Amino acid sequence: MPSFDIVSEVDKHNLTNAVDQVRRTVGNRFDFKGVEATIDHTDFLVNIASEGDMQVDQMVDMLRAALIKNGIDPLAMELGEKAQSGKLVKVDVTLKNGLEKDLAKKIVKLIKEEKMKVQASIQGDQVRVTGKKRDDLQAVIALMKDKELEQPLQFNNFRD
CATH class of the missing domain: 3.30.70.990 (YajQ-like, domain 2)
Structure with a gap:
């Protein structure tokens, strides 16, 4: 996945x-x-x-x-x-280095509110997002770039 x-x-x-x-x-x-x-x-x-x-x-x-x-x-x-x-x-x-717990929870909540076909889980100081389609993951990245959060975000470890 x-x-x-x-x-x-x-x-x-x-x-x-x-x-x-x-x-x-x-x-x-x-x-x-x-x-x-x-x-x-x-x-x-x-x-x-x-x-x-x-x-x-x-x-x-x-x-x-x-x-x-x-x-x-x-x-x-x-x-x-x-x-x-x-x-x-x-x-x-x-x-600030690493996502704080509150911000990670906020990110997971934003993803779930959009009702996308992906799963988001908090793993330490990062959030892992998995889905069946690559397009769904790219939609999540676009959503996060549009939101004004109190910390800059990077997206890495993209795997097919």
Whole structure:
């Protein structure tokens, strides 16, 4: 039976490239000369710190643009609270990786509401969709692309 998986993944290599691009841009920009500004990441958490609130906002915008250039949907970004620590303003940006339980349930519910001839099941942090016809699966993909969900979706492991 044909099947595919609905996932939400962020490529670590592309994330590293995006953070490096922002780091280089900050080092070259005139308005950041003589200002203490840093951007680092561990796994899917990006730490941004700078002397001013406005500069932190600019760095978040630069990160968003770099993520787009590297093929990562900015919907995966989740901004944390700004925190003042000494003379630095810090913000943590978390990149969502994997489908959360609530979103996976919402996806299964959307598929069932359309009464398509497919089965959808939650498997860890992904949703597996199986059906008898390839066209039914392609209809599910089209449906998911039309819906505005809070996280970017990818469709992989398409098997006939």
